[in-house]
Amino acid sequence: MEWINIIVQGILVGGLYALFATGLSLIFGVMRLVNIAHGDLIIAAAYLAYTVIQLTGLHPLASLVVVLPLSALFGYGLQLAVLNRTLDKGILPPLLVTFGLSIIIQNFLLETFSADSRRLNAGAIEISSFSLMPGLDIGYVPLLTFACAVAVVWGLQYLFYHSPMGRSFRAVSDDPEVSQLMGLNNRTVYAAAMALSMVVVAIAGVLLAIRSNFDPFMGPGRLIFGFEAVIIGGLGNLWGTLAGGVILGVAQAVGAQIDPGWQLLAGHIVFLLILAVRPQGLFPKGVA
Amino acid sequence: MNRFHVTRATGLSRFALALSVLLVVVLAAAPWWGSTATLRLIGEMMIYLALASLWNLLAGYTGLVSVGQQAYVGFGGYMLFTIALYLGWNPLVAIPLAGLAAALVSIPVAKLVFRLNGAYFAIGTWVVAEVFRLGFAQMSSLGGGSGSSLPVAIMRDMASSKAMRESLIYWAALALGAGSVAFVYLLLRSRIGLALTAIRDNETASSSLGIAIPRIKLAVYVCVAAATAMVGALIFLQKLRIAPDAAFSVNDWTVLVIFMVVIGGIGTIEGPIIGTILFFVLREFLADLGSVYLMILGALAIAVMMLSPQGIWGLIAGRRGLSLFPVGYRVETRGEKP
Amino acid sequence: MSEPLLTVERLNAFYGDAQALFDVDLTLARGELLALIGANGAGKSTLLKCLTGLVKNRTGTIRFKGEDLIPVPAFEITARGIALVPEGRRLFPSLSVEENLLLGGKVARPGAWSLEAIYDLFPILKEKRKSPSTLLSGGQQQMVAIGRGLMSNPDILLLDELSLGLAPVVIKDIYDLLPKIAGNGLSVILVEQDVSRALGVADRFMCMLEGKVKLEGRPDAFGREEITNAYFGT
Numbered sequence: 001m002e003w004i005n006i007i008v009q010g011i012l013v014g015g016l017y018a019l020f021a022t023g024l025s026l027i028f029g030v031m032r033l034v035n036i037a038h039g040d041l042i043i044a045a046a047y048l049a050y051t052v053i054q055l056t057g058l059h060p061l062a063s064l065v066v067v068l069p070l071s072a073l074f075g076y077g078l079q080l081a082v083l084n085r086t087l088d089k090g091i092l093p094p095l096l097v098t099f100g101l102s103i104i105i106q107n108f109l110l111e112t113f114s115a116d117s118r119r120l121n122a123g124a125i126e127i128s129s130f131s132l133m134p135g136l137d138i139g140y141v142p143l144l145t146f147a148c149a150v151a152v153v154w155g156l157q158y159l160f161y162h163s164p165m166g167r168s169f170r171a172v173s174d175d176p177e178v179s180q181l182m183g184l185n186n187r188t189v190y191a192a193a194m195a196l197s198m199v200v201v202a203i204a205g206v207l208l209a210i211r212s213n214f215d216p217f218m219g220p221g222r223l224i225f226g227f228e229a230v231i232i233g234g235l236g237n238l239w240g241t242l243a244g245g246v247i248l249g250v251a252q253a254v255g256a257q258i259d260p261g262w263q264l265l266a267g268h269i270v271f272l273l274i275l276a277v278r279p280q281g282l283f284p285k286g287v288a
Numbered sequence: 289m290n291r292f293h294v295t296r297a298t299g300l301s302r303f304a305l306a307l308s309v310l311l312v313v314v315l316a317a318a319p320w321w322g323s324t325a326t327l328r329l330i331g332e333m334m335i336y337l338a339l340a341s342l343w344n345l346l347a348g349y350t351g352l353v354s355v356g357q358q359a360y361v362g363f364g365g366y367m368l369f370t371i372a373l374y375l376g377w378n379p380l381v382a383i384p385l386a387g388l389a390a391a392l393v394s395i396p397v398a399k400l401v402f403r404l405n406g407a408y409f410a411i412g413t414w415v416v417a418e419v420f421r422l423g424f425a426q427m428s429s430l431g432g433g434s435g436s437s438l439p440v441a442i443m444r445d446m447a448s449s450k451a452m453r454e455s456l457i458y459w460a461a462l463a464l465g466a467g468s469v470a471f472v473y474l475l476l477r478s479r480i481g482l483a484l485t486a487i488r489d490n491e492t493a494s495s496s497l498g499i500a501i502p503r504i505k506l507a508v509y510v511c512v513a514a515a516t517a518m519v520g521a522l523i524f525l526q527k528l529r530i531a532p533d534a535a536f537s538v539n540d541w542t543v544l545v546i547f548m549v550v551i552g553g554i555g556t557i558e559g560p561i562i563g564t565i566l567f568f569v570l571r572e573f574l575a576d577l578g579s580v581y582l583m584i585l586g587a588l589a590i591a592v593m594m595l596s597p598q599g600i601w602g603l604i605a606g607r608r609g610l611s612l613f614p615v616g617y618r619v620e621t622r623g624e625k626p
Numbered sequence: 627m628s629e630p631l632l633t634v635e636r637l638n639a640f641y642g643d644a645q646a647l648f649d650v651d652l653t654l655a656r657g658e659l660l661a662l663i664g665a666n667g668a669g670k671s672t673l674l675k676c677l678t679g680l681v682k683n684r685t686g687t688i689r690f691k692g693e694d695l696i697p698v699p700a701f702e703i704t705a706r707g708i709a710l711v712p713e714g715r716r717l718f719p720s721l722s723v724e725e726n727l728l729l730g731g732k733v734a735r736p737g738a739w740s741l742e743a744i745y746d747l748f749p750i751l752k753e754k755r756k757s758p759s760t761l762l763s764g765g766q767q768q769m770v771a772i773g774r775g776l777m778s779n780p781d782i783l784l785l786d787e788l789s790l791g792l793a794p795v796v797i798k799d800i801y802d803l804l805p806k807i808a809g810n811g812l813s814v815i816l817v818e819q820d821v822s823r824a825l826g827v828a829d830r831f832m833c834m835l836e837g838k839v840k841l842e843g844r845p846d847a848f849g850r851e852e853i854t855n856a857y858f859g860t
Contacts, residue, residue, distance in 0.1 A: 034407030036355070085594050091406045093593045095353050096550055100593070103543055103586040107579035164732070167725050174718040180700040181678055181710050183733035183778075220538065224418065227411045231404070261433075265422040268415055272400060275412070279403040 001135040006253045008136060014249030015146030016211065018242040019204035020226030021233075022152055023197040025241055028230075030169045030193040031087060033094050037102040039223030041198065044105050045071055045205030046214050050118055060120040060210050067202045075198030079191040087190070102219065109216035117213040126210065145207045149245070152200055153238045159196075160238075169193055228271040234281025243283060247274075296477075296614050304612035312466050319455040327458045331526070333568055334465025338519045339545045340552070340560035341468040342512045347546075348555035349476065349484050350508045353406075356413030358542050359397075359420045360390050360513045362535030364520030366424055369530050372442050373430075379438070379446055380456065383521045390517030391510050398509045402502070414538070421536035435531025443528070460522050468515060473557055475511075476615035480504060485615075488555075543582075550589045553599025557613040562600050629692070631656045631781060631813055632677075637686035639669075639676050639837075646672045647684070648837045654782065659814045661828035661845075663821050665857060668834040670817045671713055674784045677815075678703045678710045691781070704733045707781035713790065713817075715771040717759040723770055724755040730774030737779025738810055744773035747806060765796030772800075772807065782813045789820050801827065821857065835859045 024038045035041075045067060052063045082101075086093035122141065129139040160166035171179045172189045179186060208214060208222070225248060233244030248267050255266020274282065318327055339357070347353040367386035372379045397416055404412040425433040447453045475481055483504050520541075524530045534540070544567065552563025567585075574581040596602050605611065632654040639647040647669050654660055662670045675681040677688060679700035688695040690706060698706065709730075717726050727744055745752035748769040754762060759770055768788070775783055789797040797820070804827055808814045818824035825831055825845040832842040833856040841848065841856035854860075 032406075034411065036407075036410070082590070082594070089597065091351065091353060092347070092554065093597060095407050095410055096546065096554075097590050097593050099355065099543075099546065100550075100586040100590040103547075104583050104590075107582045107586070110579045111583075164728075167721060167729055168732075170720040171718045171729055174720050175716055177680060178712055178716045178718070180680070181704055181712075182729045182774075183701055183704045185699070185701045220414070224411065224415055227408070228415065231408065231412075261422070261426055265419065265426070268419045268422070271415060272419070275400055275403055 003257075005136050006257050007250055008132075008138070009142065010250035010253030011246050012138070012142035012146045012249070013253065014229075014246030015142075015149035015242075016204065016207060016245070017225045017229045017248050018149040018245030019145070019152060019200060019207065020222050021229035021241045021245055022149075022156060022238060023200040023204070024223070024226045025230050025235075025238065026156065026197045026200070027193060029236055030173050031190050032173075033083065033087065034098070035197075036095060036098040036223065037105060037219070038098075038201070038226060039221065040102045040105040040109075040219030041071075041201050042205045042208065042222050043214055043216065043219045044109060045198075045202040046120070046209035047109055047113055047118075047216075048202075049120060049206045049209060050113075053120060060122045060206055063120075064202065064206055067206060068199055071198040071202035072195040075194040075196075075201075076191045079194035080187065083194065084187045084190055102223075106216050106219060113216065115215060115217075117215040118209070119213050120206065120209040122210045141207075141210055145211065148203060148207060149242060152203065153242050156196075156200075157238050165192065225267070228267065231281055232271060232274050234284035237281075237283050240281060240283030244281070247282075298611070298614065301612060301614050312462070315462055315466075316459065318462075319451075319458060324454060327454055329568075331458045331461040333564060334461040335519055335523055336545065336548065336567065337465040337560065337564045338461075338468040339516065339541065340548045340564050341472050341557075342515050342519075343542075343545050344549045344554060344556075344560045345472045345475070345508060346512045348549065348559070349472075349481075349488065350505055351488065352505060352509060353410045354413040355410045355538065355542055355546070356401075356415070356417035357512075357516050357545070358536045358538050358540070359413070359417035360394070360516035361520035361523065361541040362417075362424065362530075362532070362537075363390050363393065363420055364517030364522075365524030365530045365535045366430060367517065368521035368525055369430060369436060369438065372438060373436070376442070376445075379442065379521075379525050380460065383460065383518050383525070386521035387514040387518040391514040394510045394513035395506070397513075398506050402505070402509075417536055417538065421532045424535070425532040431531070433532060435529060435534075437529045438525070457522065457526050461526075464515075464519050464522060468519075469557070469561065471511075471515065473613050473615065475508075476557070480507070481615055484508070539582075544585075547585045547589045549599075551585075551592050551599055553601030554597070556598065556601045556605075557615065558601045558605075558611075559599050566600070630654055631658075631691065633687075633689040634677075635687045635689075637673070637676060637684060637688065639672050639681050639684040641681075641683070646681075646837050647676065650686075650834075650837075650839055652832065652839075654813050654815065656781070656813055657808075657811045659808055659816060659827060659829050661824035661831040662815055662817045662834065663824055663831060663853075663857065664834035664840075667836075669837040670834055671786055672837075673834070674710060674786050674815065674817060677782075677784060678708060680710075704778050704780070705735070707735060708784065709775040709778050709780035709782070710784045711768075711771045711775040711786060711788070713786040715764075715767045717767055717770055717774070719758065719760045721759060722756055723751055723759055723762065726759050726770050727751075727755075727773050727777055731777030733778045735779040739776045739779050741777070744776060747803065748773060763796075764792050765799070768792060768796075768800060776807065780812070782815065783807070784815050784817075786817045788816060788818055789823065797823070821853070825853075833857055 020042060024035060027033050027035055048070060049060060049063045049067045052058060052066045053060060082097065083094065086097045125140050129137040131137050160169060168184055168189050171182060172184060172186050176186050229244035229248050230241055232247050233240030233242070247270065251270040252263050252267040256263035315330060318330060343357055364386040367389045368379060368382045371377050371382035371385055401409055401412040401416060424430060430436055443453060447456055476484065487501055524535065548563035548567045549560050551566060552561065553559025574584065592599050630653040634650060634652040637647055637650040638645060650673060662673065664670050672681060676684050679698060684696070690708065695706070718729065721729065727741060750766060751769055751773065754766065759767060762770065788800065801823060816824055816828065828845055830843065831845050833840045833853060835856065841853065
């Protein structure tokens with residue numbers, strides 16, 4: 001029974017990891033950009049929510065009303081002003097520019113909010129849970145997180161394959177030259193993709209901040225979790241990414257049960273094992 | 289009448305080479321003319337010069353953009369502590385052994401991370417460094433998460449006087465710093481360097497020309513891992529103390545190094561040298577700013593990448609093709625000057 | 627006589643330091659079918675890419691309906707009324723047949739072409755409208771590419787290497803449909819390796835060699851030998 005509980009909790013945490021991953025995956029899919037600052041943007045969104053709550057007294061979930069559009073706007077602007085200029089110039093510029101961005105965000109957060117860890121107070125929902133069976137309690141927040149992950153993956157999947165916007169994303173990704181002759185301005189398409197990625201980032205950031213403490217230097221760790229979920233699940237498959245997040249979450253939960261020092265290590269080892277045995281991921285594009 | 293000839297050396301490059309040799313001689317004599325603080329500063333610069341040159345070889349010339357080189361810095365440090373603590377050997381002997389151990393470890397690591405393409409490779413190397421950090425934190429024989437220290441007795445074995453120990457460590461740093469630059473320079477002038485240039489210009493074409501790209505990349509990765517571990521061993525010999533968080537710090541051993549190379553000029557021999565010097569100069573003036581200093585470095589690196597991807601050296605050398613340490617060939621016309 | 631629909635004057639184009647077009651002049655009247663012939667590397671595709679803004683490193687003037695197109699970015703060219711059917715089709719592999727067509731009509735100018743009209747022209751595409759464009763035969767892919775170009779209801783359709791890599795019977799089918807495609811006053815520039823077929827349908831032709839225009843005029847105004855000499859530069 002204890003193990004069932006551990007695995008179920010791991011699955012629920014996996015939802016959060018999938019949320020870290022989908023934004024990363026989306027950007028890579030549309031413009032082959034790996035955003036090293038992705039994790040730091042998640043943490044920055046958490047701090048943005050923290051600030052909004054301080055100013056307005058809104059509930060953390062309600063703060064999304066402000067945080068989501070601001071994040072999207074920031075992503076749109078960041079892409080137009082900075083990231084677009086690094087594309088088409090080989091692998092180094094986008095990588096190093098987002099790397100620099102990551103350091104800037106971390107230290108900006110440190111300067112502004114100090115190194116103390118914070119948490120968003122969501123009230124009673126934080127600690128309430130229901131009992132699925134004896135010994136297996138499901139917390140509302142982990143459940144909500146997982147539900148959000150499923151909803152986000154489903155929504156992105158739908159948007160990608162059944163909307164004109166998704167059609168533009170795929171066309172620009174397929175052939176950025178001919179796409180222009182369809183009247184698509186690649187730069188604004190990229191900016192839209194980054195804005196959308198930032199929406200997912202904001203959701204992930206707020207849910208993370210309700211679940212656990214956060215500090216300015218947590219970003220790289222979230223980037224790594226997201227990245228591992230993407231690779232485990234297989235590039236270009238959003239449902240695979242969700243599965244990847246779940247596998248990572250379960251691995252960490254099982255590792256932590258064996259020895260607290262093994263929580264992160266177990267996740268990394270599962271990732272490396274999958275990379276060794278099945279480098280294309282468990283569910284590569286085209287299978288699912 | 290042969291009016292063209294192919295050459296590498298220019299008047300400037302011969303001068304630069306002579307000047308470099310002279311500089312190394314002068315620096316080697318530093319224990320006789322410098323204070324302890326000077327030795328420490330130059331030693332630290334040499335350590336960063338080595339890390340920067342090695343990372344530049346990896347990312348700038350071989351296209352392997354690693355953000356996980358701290359794995360080898362920390363690994364080298366831990367190997368030195370293991371050899372000194374458990375075998376009781378002289379720490380100076382432990383430095384090359386640490387490099388050898390890292391070379392062996394880096395081969396299976398490369399087999400794994402090379403499966404990731406381009407930018408995902410970068411994050412993959414980071415995961416490996418995290419695994420190293422968490423793994424060494426689990427080793428209670430090396431102090432686990434809180435780390436361990438080198439006993440004074442071991443340091444006495446190395447040299448009896450404190451001044452002599454300082455000098456030995458300094459010379460080791462100088463050897464690694466100057467040696468790394470020389471290693472990169474000579475490697476790039478070799479056939480491997482020619483192959484690397486071909487790969488950088490066009491990977492598909494060079495592969496069809498029969499250049500064994502995976503083998504060359506693997507060889508460079510392993511060499512850089514070994515040299516980085518030697519630098520790491522020296523760093524923690526100097527610090528006398530090692531703990532996982534400091535040993536595998538991404539900020540200290542990778543972030544700063546990347547900024548130095550990018551600002552100085554990635555993909556050039558001169559870039560890491562300029563970047564290292566500039567970094568230490570800036571640190572003198574701005575280190576008090578703490579985190580703002582890092583934000584400035586980050587912004588500078590972004591600006592360089594967007595405006596002059598070849599860095600400060602690229603701006604200096606410009607289109608004139610100026611080169612202090614030429615690794616390519618140039619065609620010159622004899623007789624009339626163009 | 628009214629001003630031509632498209633007038634190109636002294637067009638020069640560059641790839642890096644290499645010059646690909648030298649002082650090319652070209653005019654195209656409304657409803658005209660101009661065949662562009664020449665050996666590989668003559669600059670035909672480059673000329674089409676200049677017209678659509680995909681090659682940006684160019685000098686000269688491209689006057690289209692009274693407007694200079696040089697400063698117009700590639701993504702606004704379709705809205706102006708020029709559509710390209712690129713060499714090698716270049717369909718979007720992750721889009722279905724219908725999605726490819728719909729994207730071609732993203733910039734919807736008024737006109738007779740619509741999804742239904744394209745399906746009437748190429749009934750096979752209606753059957754395959756849900757399938758990924760990569761699963762189609764070469765001829766079917768070319769139909770999608772043509773349809774995608776027509777969906778924006780252009781004034782000028784640029785057809786780059788219409789028959790390249792297609793089976794003879796498929797080429798014949800497509801050429802049989804060409805009058806239907808080029809009807810309604812649509813102007814066409816047809817780049818074609820199959821010289822005799824191109825000259826058979828063209829109102830006028832232009833023969834290029836090494837980035838320069840060597841010969842131009844009505845197909846029946848020149849002898850076979852004269853055209854061959856211009857083609858090979860002999």
